[in-house]
Amino acid sequence: MTDHQHSQADPPNERGVLPGLLKGLATTARTLARPTHTAEYPDAQPQLPPRTRGVIALLEENCTNCMLCARECPDWCIYIDSHKETLPATTPGGRERQRNVLDRFAIDFSLCMYCGICIEVCPFDALHWSPEFEYAEVDVLDLLHEKSRLGQWMPTVPPPPALDPNSAEPAEITAANKPARKAPEARP
Amino acid sequence: MNAALEVVLRSVIVLVSFLVLPLVVGQMEHKVMAHMQGRLGPMYAGGFHGWAQLVADGVKFVQKEDITPRAADRWVFRLAPAVALVPYLVALSVIPLSATVVAANVGAGVLFVLAASAVGILGLLMAGWSSANKYALLGGMRAAAQLLSYELPLVLSVASVALAAGTVSLTGIADAWSPLWLLWQLPGALVFLIAAVAELQRSPFDMPIADSEIVMGPFTEYTGLRFAFFLLSEYAGIVVMSLLFAVLFLGGWHGPFSDGLGPVWTLLKGALIAVLIIWLRVAWPRLREDQLQRLAWLVLVPVALAQLALTSVWVVLSSR
Numbered sequence: 201m202t203d204h205q206h207s208q209a210d211p212p213n214e215r216g217v218l219p220g221l222l223k224g225l226a227t228t229a230r231t232l233a234r235p236t237h238t239a240e241y242p243d244a245q246p247q248l249p250p251r252t253r254g255v256i257a258l259l260e261e262n263c264t265n266c267m268l269c270a271r272e273c274p275d276w277c278i279y280i281d282s283h284k285e286t287l288p289a290t291t292p293g294g295r296e297r298q299r300n301v302l303d304r305f306a307i308d309f310s311l312c313m314y315c316g317i318c319i320e321v322c323p324f325d326a327l328h329w330s331p332e333f334e335y336a337e338v339d340v341l342d343l344l345h346e347k348s349r350l351g352q353w354m355p356t357v358p359p360p361p362a363l364d365p366n367s368a369e370p371a372e373i374t375a376a377n378k379p380a381r382k383a384p385e386a387r388p
Numbered sequence: 389m390n391a392a393l394e395v396v397l398r399s400v401i402v403l404v405s406f407l408v409l410p411l412v413v414g415q416m417e418h419k420v421m422a423h424m425q426g427r428l429g430p431m432y433a434g435g436f437h438g439w440a441q442l443v444a445d446g447v448k449f450v451q452k453e454d455i456t457p458r459a460a461d462r463w464v465f466r467l468a469p470a471v472a473l474v475p476y477l478v479a480l481s482v483i484p485l486s487a488t489v490v491a492a493n494v495g496a497g498v499l500f501v502l503a504a505s506a507v508g509i510l511g512l513l514m515a516g517w518s519s520a521n522k523y524a525l526l527g528g529m530r531a532a533a534q535l536l537s538y539e540l541p542l543v544l545s546v547a548s549v550a551l552a553a554g555t556v557s558l559t560g561i562a563d564a565w566s567p568l569w570l571l572w573q574l575p576g577a578l579v580f581l582i583a584a585v586a587e588l589q590r591s592p593f594d595m596p597i598a599d600s601e602i603v604m605g606p607f608t609e610y611t612g613l614r615f616a617f618f619l620l621s622e623y624a625g626i627v628v629m630s631l632l633f634a635v636l637f638l639g640g641w642h643g644p645f646s647d648g649l650g651p652v653w654t655l656l657k658g659a660l661i662a663v664l665i666i667w668l669r670v671a672w673p674r675l676r677e678d679q680l681q682r683l684a685w686l687v688l689v690p691v692a693l694a695q696l697a698l699t700s701v702w703v704v705l706s707s708r
Contacts (some may be wrong), residue, residue, distance in 0.1 A: 224671035228424040238428045 250361045252331035253314045255345075256307055257353035262326035265300040269318035269327060277311035278318060279304060305347035310340045328357040402481045402491045409480075410623035411442045413630075416659075417623075417666045418442075424670045445616075452612035459520035460609065468518065469610070469617035472511025476624040479504040483631045484559045486641040486650030497558035498550055501632060502543060505587070508621060509535040512589075512596065515618070516606035527605020530677065531596035534586060537684035538593075542583040544692035545576040548699040549636045562640035569637065572702065576695035577637040579688050581661070584629040586684070588622060591669035595677055630661035 239246055248254075265282035281304035287297040319327045330353045337343050363370070369377075418441060422429030434440025456465055479501045484490035494500045509531065516528015550556050552573065553564035570577075586593040597605035607618050634640055634657035641650030675683065 221672060225667065228667065228671045231426050232420065232424045234426070236423060236426050236428050238426075240428070240431065 248331045250358060251329060252333075253316060253329050254331040254333040255309070255329075255335060255353050256312070256319065256350065257328045257330045257357050258305055258307075258347055258350035259326050259328065259354055260302060260305070260347060260351055262322075262324045263302055263305065264324055264326075265302055266323070268321050268323065272317050272321045274315060274317065275311045275313055277308040279306040279308070302347065305350065306344055307350060308344045309335070310343040328354070330354075330356045331358065332356045398491045399481075402477070406477045406480050406624060409627045410620055413626050413662050413666075414442050414619075414623045415439065416662065417669075420663060420666050421670050424667070449613055449616035454612045454614065455609075457520055457609050461518035461520070464514050464518035465609075466614070468511045468515035468606075469614040469621070470511070471514055472508050473617050473621040473624065475504045475507040475511075476621055476628050479628045480624070480631075482558065483628065483635060484562065484640065485631075485654045486646075487559050487563060489651045490559065493559060494557075496556045498546055498556045498561065498636075501558070501628070502546060505625070505628060506535075506539060508625070511618075511621070512606050515610070519606065519609040521609050523602040523604070524606050524608045526602050527596045527598075527608070530598075530602075531589065531606060533677075534589065534593065534596060534680060537681055538583045538586040538688070541579050541684060541688035541692045542587060544689065544696055545580040545583065546636065548576040548692070548696045549573060551696065551699045551703055554703070558635055562635045562642070565639035565642055567639070567642075569639070572698070573637060573695070575691050576699075577633070579692045579695065580633060580637065581664075582683075583688060584633065585665055585668060586680070588625045588629060588665070590622070590626070590665060592672040592675050593680060594674055595680060598674060626662055626665055627658070630658040630665065631655075633661045634658040 265280060267280055270276070270278040270280050280302070282300050282302050284298050285301045287299060289296050316329065319329060332353060335343075335345075368374075419429045419437070430438030430441035432438055433444040456462055481491045482494045482497045482500050484493070484497075512531040512535075513528050516524045516526075516531065519525070549561055549569075552569065553561040555561060555564065589596050595601070597607060599605075602608075607615055610618060631654065634654055638657045638661075640654045640657070643649065643653040646653060
């Protein structure tokens with residue numbers, strides 16, 4: 201067999217196949233000697249990063265039934281029912297007030313694609329990401345979480361991560377730290 | 389009566405080791421392969437690091453439905469796993485663990501082992517042919533071609549050792565072994581190791597079962613216990629070939645305190661070779677079918693012949 205035929209049949213590696221084979225052996229042996237990276241999940245809880253998208257929690261008190269989340273949801277998996285309630289006037293001769301009452305707020309997690317648009321779009325911070333993820337169900341219909349269940353996720357929502365060092369202070373704190381306006385001096 | 393009892397006892401011991409050692413190798417493969425890939429492998433079955441994983445697998449296989457395809461050649465199809473499995477059991481019975489610890493001390497042990505393990509090929513051919521499945525047929529043909537090619541270098545390298553020892557008895561060869569053999573039988577040992585891995589159809593020589601090309605080759609149509617028997621025969625083959633390598637090329641029971649610890653040394657050396665075979669599977673990709681034949685006929689056979697010539701010259705010169 202000539203060298204020409206040899207180079208046609210073998211992979212186009214100038215040094216032949218042996219260095220690659222030895223390298224494969226060395227790599228696997230090195231990996232064998234190192235500890236594995238496996239997290240044994242059911243026994244050890246995973247170290248989830250902040251802002252993990254596990255499940256969506258609802259803070260019902262903040263919800264104004266504005267329907268922005270339901271309308272922005274790409275797969276329409278948020279169901280909101282509400283009605284208006286008339287409050288009697290608190291002072292005699294006063295005006296009656298109306299307010300929205302939330303009857304139903306449900307997210308169907310069998311449809312949800314965890315895009316987080318509803319949370320982004322909520323102007324009143326009623327929706328939050330929670331890192332909890334262990335809510336698998338045997339029946340797919342049980343993945344429809346009503347507002348009571350969504351509210352139960354609220355305690356698992358982590359506090360927002362700290363600001364980066366040297367970043368500007370949040371607008372709320374800046375406003376609160378402003379010196380109070382001086383009281384106008386009394387005229388003589 | 390006493391002799392009959394001894395025969396029964398020896399057979400039972402061989403059968404038990406035949407059922408235990410492949411599982412040990414299989415578990416070793418699970419764990420070693422996992423850690424080589426940065427995983428943990430089985431961790432649950434049995435409690436401690438998943439030691440009972442293969443037992444659990446066996447229980448699972450027993451529960452599965454035993455399907456014979458309608459178009460299959462029924463009796464051949466159902467007999468094939470046994471034909472693949474039993475030869476390794478027979479081969480294991482004549483492999484010595486030390487000069488005295490051997491179930492059946494056959495005079496021509498080397499020939500017996502090679503002949504018996506070659507019968508296992510028939511099981512694969514039967515399975516491939518009788519399954520009435522194109523993948524099984526392709527796998528069976530590949531197996532036949534591969535095993536035919538690699539039987540020759542295997543036999544030639546063993547012949548070199550037998551020539552060097554002046555005997556075809558396995559205990560005789562291991563007794564004649566000296567550490568110098570590690571050096572001047574090295575080419576033959578390498579050829580034997582490569583050919584043995586190819587005979588076992590383990591990666592990188594697993595084209596007959598190549599699951600990414602032809603599903604599972606001859607095993608495609610098998611389910612349940614019969615499929616498990618094929619898997620068991622693969623691991624029994626590793627045990628047989630590893631122990632054979634240890635006895636032929638590594639001196640078997642030669643080592644410190646070999647009077648008392650002889651069998652331990654043989655098993656230890658065999659385990660080392662088994663780990664090496666597992667390691668090759670993890671590290672190396674599968675060869676192509678033509679590369680396989682090229683390796684056998686253009687590399688292994690010439691090297692084995694050269695080794696045979698070297699050994700015969702040595703034997704003739706040293707016997708003067």
